[in-house]
Amino acid sequence: MNAARDLHPAQLRSLLHFYADAGVEWLLEEEAVDRFAEFEAMRAARGMPAEREAPPAFQQQSGQQQPNPQQGTRQAPTRQEQPRAAAPAPAMPTVAIPDSQAVAEAEFAAGSARSLEELRTAMEAFNGCNLKTSARCLVFAEGKAKPSVMVIGAMPNADDDRDGQPxxxxxxxxxxxxxxxxxxxxxxxxxxxxxxxxxxxxRPPSQREADICRPFIERQIALAEPNHLLVLGNFAARFLFRSADTIHQLRGEWREIAVAGRSVPAFATLHPQDLVTAPISKRLAWQDLLAFRAGLNG
Structure with a gap:
């Protein structure tokens, strides 16, 4: 295996991009993690019995005669009784929430919130989206409660998930x-x-995951009452504009988004991740930001 110092910079860059695309984020955790303890805690939470050591395959029974190597006659070996295997624990049924039911529950939870703080509490208690089971935490809105500008991206990344903020x-x-x-x-x-x-x-959210999360983001917009929306990236622009066009077709123009009976001006541009991976796109983003600023002043 080649060491990093033996690779050409272009080869090393390609390798790092491959790791990033595969989902590798760090080589070592900052603190040791006991995966066995996590697994046992998960089994306990699901009501499954902890694993026990298997009994020996053969055990000497009390009073059983042992063969004597000095005897001239050979004794027929006594058949040992095999220990019975314990009956397997019944499998815990996995109940999948239908998409329509999960969306309805999300709509009810979001509509019941009367403030952003209540909405955060409702989202923390919501279990209808499978993404919650793999994420470290909920990454909720952060910043000014009644802003002039609300910035909306697609999803948290690894840093957001670790720090708990967008x-x-x-x-x-x-x-x-x-x-x-x-x-x-x-x-x-x-x-x-x-x-x-x-x-x-x-990975990009699936259509099902996006549909389940739609009531929450729309309720955030309704409660924050921003004067303008800045939409970042391909997924967020398609989602909010309900369009199949790409970000390069949607960027740089003002559009209206209807939320809770209110029309909000929205402007789409490239996501910061687009600029990190393709620095040449910064000139396009700069053009968009100047047009966005002009729209704020107008």
Whole structure:
């Protein structure tokens, strides 16, 4: 196996991109994790019995005569009784929530919230989306409660999932530089995502997952009452504009989004991750941001 120092920079870059696409985020955890204890805790939570050591295959029974190697006659071996295997524990039934039921439950939970804090509590208690089982935490909206600008991305990434806040790490730093260029700061905004739980390996959310999460993001917009929306990236733009066009067809133009009987001006541009992976796209994003700023002033 080749060491990293033996690889050409282009080869090393390709290898790192391959690891990132495969979902590899770090080589070692910061603290040791006892996976066996996690597995046993999971079994206990599901009501399954803990694994026990298997009994020996053959056991000496009390009073059983043992063969004597000094005797001239050979004794027929006594047949040992095999221990009976324990009956397998009944499998816990897995109940799948139908899509329509999960969407209805999400609509009820979102509609019952009268503030962003109540909505956070409702989303933390919601179990109808399978992404919750693999994510570390809920990544809820963060920032100004009644903002002039609400920024909406697609989903949390690994940094967001670890820190519990949207647009963390390298993407967050890129976003802050983007806004600084047009005179805005993170404190002026409300930042959130369409999907509040990170999909495994940063894969795109499925249509089912997006449909289940739609009531929550629409309720966030209704409760925050922003004057303008800035939509970041392909998935978020298609989702909110209900369009099959790509981000390059949707970016750079103002559109209206109807939420809870209210029309909100929305503007789409590239996601910070697009700029991290393809720096040449920064010029397009800069053009969009200037047009977005002009729309705010107008």
């Amino acid at each position: 647009f963390s790490g390298r993407q967050g730093a890129m976003l802050e530089r983007m806004f600084a260029g047009i005179g805005l700061s993170r404190a002026d905004l409300l930042l959130t995502n369409i999907v509040p739980w990170r999909p495994p390996g940063n």
